[in-house]
Structure formats: structure tokens, C-alpha cells
Amino acid sequence: MTTRRALLAGGAALALAGRVRAARPISLRAALDAAAALPHDPGAALALLAGYDLNSLGTSAQLDLDTARAGLAIDRDIVQRFAVDPRAKGPPRNPAHAALLLRRKLGNDVDxxxxxxxxxxxxxxxxxxxxxxxxxxxxxxxxxxxxxxxxxxxxxxxxxxxxxxxxxxxxxxxxxxxxxxxxxxxxxxxxxxxxxxxxxxxxxxxxxxxxxxxxxxxxxxxxxxxxxxxxxxxxxxxxxxxxxxxxxxxxxxxxxxxxxxxxxxxxxxxxxxxxxxxxxxxxxxxxxxxxxxxxxxxxxxxxxxxxxxxxxxxxxxxxxxxxxxxxxxxxxxxxxxxxxxxxxxxxxxxxxxxxxxxxxxxxxxxxxxxxxxxxxxxxxxxxxxxxxxxxxxxxxxxxxxxxxxx
Incomplete structure (x- = not known):
């Protein structure tokens, strides 16, 4: 169930994301912070990270961006396919959901x-x-x-x-x-x-x-x-x-x-x-x-x-x-x-x-x-x-x- 508190929190996060987009260019760290503030909308969070070039970043920042993009893409897939919070505890809906959770926690190369x-x-x-x-x-x-x-x-x-x-x-x-x-x-x-x-x-x-x-x-x-x-x-x-x-x-x-x-x-x-x-x-x-x-x-x-x-x-x-x-x-x-x-x-x-x-x-x-x-x-x-x-x-x-x- 979506509570009023969750709706208000989500609205505040989306407003933050809007301010971030309007204020570009911003630091990658600020964009990552804004993405993290959208745990229930990984698609919107992923969009915030679209304009950054890995080659212009130091190695630690590259890892931040690459890892966030990979994880958010999987979260978006989980939300779209199964309508569940990717961070929620409990058994997965089915083996396909479980396989996505394994990719989320490990990497896209896992079989x-x-x-x-x-x-x-x-x-x-x-x-x-x-x-x-x-x-x-x-x-x-x-x-x-x-x-x-x-x-x-x-x-x-x-x-x-x-x-x-x-x-x-x-x-x-x-x-x-x-x-x-x-x-x-x-x-x-x-x-x-x-x-x-x-x-x-x-x-x-x-x-x-x-x-x-x-x-x-x-x-x-x-x-x-x-x-x-x-x-x-x-x-x-x-x-x-x-x-x-x-x-x-x-x-x-x-x-x-x-x-x-x-x-x-x-x-x-x-x-x-x-x-x-x-x-x-x-x-x-x-x-x-x-x-x-x-x-x-x-x-x-x-x-x-x-x-x-x-x-x-x-x-x-x-x-x-x-x-x-x-x-x-x-x-x-x-x-x-x-x-x-x-x-x-x-x-x-x-x-x-x-x-x-x-x-x-x-x-x-x-x-x-x-x-x-x-x-x-x-x-x-x-x-x-x-x-x-x-x-x-x-x-x-x-x-x-x-x-x-x-």
C-alpha cells in the first residue's frame, strides 16, 4: 500500500530531481545524491545520470557512475516487470525475479x-x-x-x-x-x-x-x-x-x-x-x-x-x-x-x-x-x-x- 507519507516523500524527491536537472551542469556527486533520493523511481534516477562521460572522470568516480547506472537499470527492470521494490526483503516472485536480484547484487555477467x-x-x-x-x-x-x-x-x-x-x-x-x-x-x-x-x-x-x-x-x-x-x-x-x-x-x-x-x-x-x-x-x-x-x-x-x-x-x-x-x-x-x-x-x-x-x-x-x-x-x-x-x-x-x- 502507498501511504500519504510515501507520496509526500516521493514528491519531494521528484522536486529535488527537477531542481538538479534545471541546475545542470552539476557535479556527479550531486547527481548521484539526487538519484539516491528516488528509491521508488529508478527510471527517473537513471535519467539523472545520462549526461556524464565516464572518460572525463577519475577512476573512483567512474566506478560510482558505472555501478549506479548498472544497478539502477536492473532496479528499473524489476519495478517494470514485477511491480515490487527491488530493495524489499522476502522471497522473489519467481525465478526470473531471483535472477535479476542476483545480477543486482553481483554483476551483469552472471549466469x-x-x-x-x-x-x-x-x-x-x-x-x-x-x-x-x-x-x-x-x-x-x-x-x-x-x-x-x-x-x-x-x-x-x-x-x-x-x-x-x-x-x-x-x-x-x-x-x-x-x-x-x-x-x-x-x-x-x-x-x-x-x-x-x-x-x-x-x-x-x-x-x-x-x-x-x-x-x-x-x-x-x-x-x-x-x-x-x-x-x-x-x-x-x-x-x-x-x-x-x-x-x-x-x-x-x-x-x-x-x-x-x-x-x-x-x-x-x-x-x-x-x-x-x-x-x-x-x-x-x-x-x-x-x-x-x-x-x-x-x-x-x-x-x-x-x-x-x-x-x-x-x-x-x-x-x-x-x-x-x-x-x-x-x-x-x-x-x-x-x-x-x-x-x-x-x-x-x-x-x-x-x-x-x-x-x-x-x-x-x-x-x-x-x-x-x-x-x-x-x-x-x-x-x-x-x-x-x-x-x-x-x-x-x-x-x-x-x-x-x-
Missing amino acids: PRAAATRLEAERRRCAARADALFARLGVAGANTGARFSALWYGPRYAYPNPDAALADMNRWLAVMRPHVPALVGMVPPWCLNVAANPPTTADIAQAHFGYRTLPTPTQPGGYVPDLQRLADRPAFTLPSVVAHELLPGHMVQLPLEAAADPHPLRLDYAPGFAEGWGIYAERRVADAGLYAADPLAELGYLHWRLFRIGRALADLALHLHGLSLAEARARLVTWQGEPAYFAPFDADLARIVQEPMTRAGEMLFALAIEDGARRRTGPALARYHQVLLRDGRMRSDELARRARRV
Whole structure:
């Protein structure tokens, strides 16, 4: 139902757009602001961006404009075809709507069928590697998930208290920090000024855990992990958390993106890129051999990766093929055994239903980044990473274009 308040807000936004058009030429930033003020009329928002030449802009502004145009065009298609708000939560109307939502969150180059095939191939690869490590450790089970469950609650993998878990994370951070230049290239020294931190008294009182403070040139950054249920956080699962949340993951990508100051519309239409970088960072650490002497830590990494692949496959199957929640849950149990700490199976599946194509977009961003990195080493790989990090996030098709030009 359209309320009077919504009509008034829409009228004010259209009036703003009219003033913007009358006042041209205006800055791209102002035009993007005006476009963002028209969330229920993506066609009108798109028209505001028609007169700008990409070639006259800097690289960050190019990304702002290109990303906004691509996302708004898809939103216009969703509104015209399905008469729904593209930002609304809840299940899509049908598979065609779901496919558009995937393009909205990832890029115009995505093919849902090919994406599912690629994800399944990666799941099988990771499961085979995990099963080989389980065999080496003498851990038996009917499938990969059962083997993870057999390992999960072993008392020797339990931390005695949160301080011990935090100290272990910072120990792994000290291992990873000097490898950052080799893993992703040179980054500003202040990006490395990070730590796994304990919660404050206020955090504990408000049950506020699992959050980041990004580093800046003048302030250190950190990650406050949620360590309330230590029994559900076996020690071998935390090294990959360090790679993802700290270095070379979010504490490299997100601060550099903040410095590039992307427009909010770019954040809206490439939402999974940051998580994709974190997943990619986990793999960079594993592939570099930092877990070579610790097969348990590698298993922890593989469990996180199987979790993210599994929820992406579930996202596609639920919304494109009508898979039942019960069958999706059974698949996740078979693939990973135990849920991720913050994503119990039933709660995570309910969230996937309400946020279609979000989880698929995140993992597919990681695979897109990995595709661009393939067969690059040394300076060539470092240059590729700079293209990804220098100006902030981008959609998958733009990522592929820029990768080809490196």
C-alpha cells in the first residue's frame, strides 16, 4: 500500500530531481545524491545520470557512475516487470525475479546456471581436500560433514577461557602480518596496525560483539570477536577468522575503500564485494602455505569455505529451483557438519529466504576475484590487487574488465 507519507516523500524527491536537472551542469556527486533520493523511481534516477562521460572522470568516480547506472537499470527492470521494490526483503516472485536480484547484487555477467555449476565444483574440490586431511589425521565419518562433527568438540581443541582464544588470534595475526606484502602487495603501514581486541565493559553490558574498528593513519583498528560460546569455537576455526576479519582481509580492503569514499549507490549495487575479498583473503593465506605445518588450521579454513559455498548453493536452489528448507538443511549438514558460529542452520536458512541472492553474491564475488588472480604471480598479482583495492568495490563485470587490462 502507498501511504500519504510515501507520496509526500516521493514528491519531494521528484522536486529535488527537477531542481538538479534545471541546475545542470552539476557535479556527479550531486547527481548521484539526487538519484539516491528516488528509491521508488529508478527510471527517473537513471535519467539523472545520462549526461556524464565516464572518460572525463577519475577512476573512483567512474566506478560510482558505472555501478549506479548498472544497478539502477536492473532496479528499473524489476519495478517494470514485477511491480515490487527491488530493495524489499522476502522471497522473489519467481525465478526470473531471483535472477535479476542476483545480477543486482553481483554483476551483469552472471549466469545462474553456470554459477551453480562453478560453486558445486568448488565445493567438491574443498571437500576432497578436507577428506584427505581427515584421512591423514585418522578422523572417520560417513561424509565430510560427519567428519567435521567428529572433530568439532574434542576437548584438546577447546579454549579454557576467552583470553586464551584472543591470545591465539593475536598469535596468528603476528604470523600473517609480515606476509601481507607477499599475499596482496604493499599496503599503507597503518592498515597493519590492527589487533584482535577484548570487549569493553559497555560491549559486555550490551552484548555487543563481533564488530570491527577500521584503522586510519592516526588510529589503530581492531576486531572484537564473539567468544561467548567457546565450546562452539574450536581452536582450529580461528586462524581463518584472523585472515578474514583482520589481515589480509577486511582490515586491508575496507580502510582503503573508506579512503576512496565511494558513493552510497556504489555500496548498494556491489554489496558482496567486501565479503568476497575477505573470503579471498582466507584462501590466499591457505594457498601460501601458512597452514602447511598445521592441518587442523587448514581444516578450519576449509570448514569456513564450505559454509560459504553451501549457503550460496542453498540460496540459488531455494530461489531458482524451489528446493525445500528441509532438503537445504540436510545438504548443509552433509557438507559442513557443524554450523558456523554465527549462523545456525535454521536461522541462516530463514535469513537466506528473506535476503535472496545475498549469500550467493558474496561467494560468487570471491570466485570472481579468484578468477582474476589465476595465473598471476609476483608483481603481476600485486598490480591486480591494487586495481581491486585502490578505488573501492566494483561489480563483477567491471572487475573482469579491469583484470583484463592489468
